[in-house]
Amino acid sequence: MPTERLAIPGSRDVRATLACENGEGILVACPPHPRHGGTRHDGRLTAVADALPNRIDCLRFDYGPWDQGRGERTDAASACSWAAERYDRVGLFGYSFGGGVALRVAAETTVDAAAALSPVAHLDDGTDVAAAVARVDAPLWVGYGTRDTTVDAGRVAEAADEAGGAVETFAADHVFVGQEAAVGERVAAFVDDSL
Template identity: 55%
Template sequence: MAPVGIPGGRGVTASLDRPGSDALVVACPPHPQYGGTRSDSRLEAVSDALAPEVGCLRFDYGPWDEGRGERADAENALRWARERADAVGLFGYSFGAAVALRAAAEVGEAGPAVLSVLAPPARLTEHLDAVAALDALDCPVQVVVGERDDTVDWEPVADRAADLGHAVERLPADHHFVGQRGRIGETVGPFLRGHL
């Protein structure tokens, strides 16, 4: 794991797992105001599942900015990864899932080759409307939800993703996926690797 700084003027720091990889996945953490960091166990599970051939850039957001700055952080991390890897994917969990969806929809040609989101909330702020973002994506998308998740309103995201023909996986879990680290890796890792 190599520490890196992400340009963009927001003081974003990241950990790069397997820095020599030709393919990278950028991983967006959960809500920073609730303790979400790049060391989140669900992000680590995905990174572990990508080994040994795919690297993972797990980053911490800069100062809280109600979704705007956090989305910019993800966009900057995507651009950083695109400059260093032949293929780039994107993953996000919870708040990070909404950030990932919006960032993927906004960056155009710098967007990911593949996107997977875990426990995505339908809408958090005016800057993080996950359902609307799905309509702007032209890469393979996987939406993974916990069937017992009553923390976020994930159903509109899963429904719209299914309508658009994207992969929707329902796991027997709550929002935090307690005890499901292995299952997260087994579900997300192969999907991302298969499209990179």
């Protein structure tokens, strides 16, 4: 799938990679924690992008300057706005910190699908991600590893289950060693069904 590098318009410096086939819909992908090396090139994000059908493009972006979750939510919302101007259907996905960002933004923005892999229960600024899940007004998917001791994704998954979302577990820790392709296929299948 051809890719294009671009800057997302907005108040912060947000750089992105668009993998596109001029699809009908798009998935905006939020990277993990930038202070722990999270970028748009994260293996879980690229696995999802690679597994998407050609009819769905993927926008992976890097956050602007670190802002404890506040600015990163602004970045994700800006990426969704950019996508909504160009596509009829927009999905939002994130991994780890990015999963928390994606779910919080999905609770405040109109999206057509929301998915999070091993999402944090709280962002660094104290924002309660699990409490926001009930306000997501779109098909919802949360996946996490049963051996994950890095984040409290189980709390977010419980909230998603209570909200009628789909919850899927994997026999994995937080980083899904050796399972990136399988995880990418599961997220892509959800997005394909929802968009």
